[in-house]
Amino acid sequence: MKILYNSSDVHKAIKQIFKSPNQRRVAVVAYIGINADKYLPNPTGIQIICCPEPGATSPEGIRKLLKRKAIIQFSDGLHSKVYWSTNGCIITSANISDRALGCHPQQETGVLIDSRKLNIDRLIAEAKPYEISGSMMDNLSREDRRIKKILSSKKTNKCIKRQFKEWYESPYREPWKLGWWSKSELEASKSAKKVCKAIYNTSSPEDFLDLAKNQACTDDWLLTFETTNGKIKQIRWMYIDFIDKVDSNDKKAYEEEYSFQAIQVHKLNHYPPPPFHLSREFINAFKKAAKKYGVEKIENCNDITPANRLLYLTAQYLKK
Secondary structure, three states: OEEEOOHHHHHHHHHHHOOOOOOOEEEEEOOEOOOHHHHOOOOOOOEEEEOOOOOOOOHHHHHHHHHOOOEEEEOOOOOOEEEEEOOEEEEEOOOEOHHHHOOOOOOOOEEEEOHHHOOHHHHHHHHOOEEOOHHHHHHHHHHHHHHHHHHOOHHHHHHOOOOHHHHHOOOOOOOOEEEEEOOOOOOOOHHHHHHHHHHHOOOOOOEEEEEOOOOOOOOOEEEEEEEEOOEEEEEEEEEOOEEEEOOOOOOOOOOOOOOEEEEEOOOHHHOOOOOOOOOHHHHHHHHHHHHHHOHHHHHHOOOOOOOHHHHHHHHHHHHO
């Protein structure tokens, strides 16, 4: 047995026992950080079991590891931190995260023991792991956004600029939806303004969009744009703080077909980073893709999740 006195010792030991991709490697670890892939050598084939706790396990960290061919399962309530291979076993306090294993880490400790001392299959059975699904990842992403919204700062929002290509190629991509409007004199509803004043201490929302019932949810991201004569413009992100049911007597806000309003209370720098950065290249590619796909088809579809064909066309135009 070897005592690992600090985070550096723990990370060095993980790299040592996980360095060979030709052996069985297992991590039964509570939480995965956004940069977890940086701390595991040769992630391909590593079996990782983690707890899908919003705010603790990063959905983006999971996507990065899956993209690098790690095998990931969820386990509710898991708090173990065990790294096991036929080369050795580490029992430690360290999750796979920047705070635990990075340049300015928390103070972690652990022990390195002979892997034969721990029955890894029994530990896995005790964890009761289950397979990840798309809906689980969507829920984890939404809850992650909600928590980050509370904790976010301008500095956080400005420093992360994931590009569309990175988002598009990610497993279990972070979800977002489409929102559009045509020239309109509609205003934010009276009831939405009351909520903004009572809960958020602001007289009116920063942005709003009319929707049909059940088209979107609180903490969704919407990629919004204006549609005019089969063309789109003014592409921007919108974050939904809450959804308001518009009273039919509120004539300046009510629209019969779209009688709900998605409300963004603050400016965008108040929120966690959107799914990807709206670069000039993306905007041009998306406009071309929408024209090819059919702006009218987008407008007439009640499901505002972007169609796979539209996403594919956007990715193709970005390559040109």
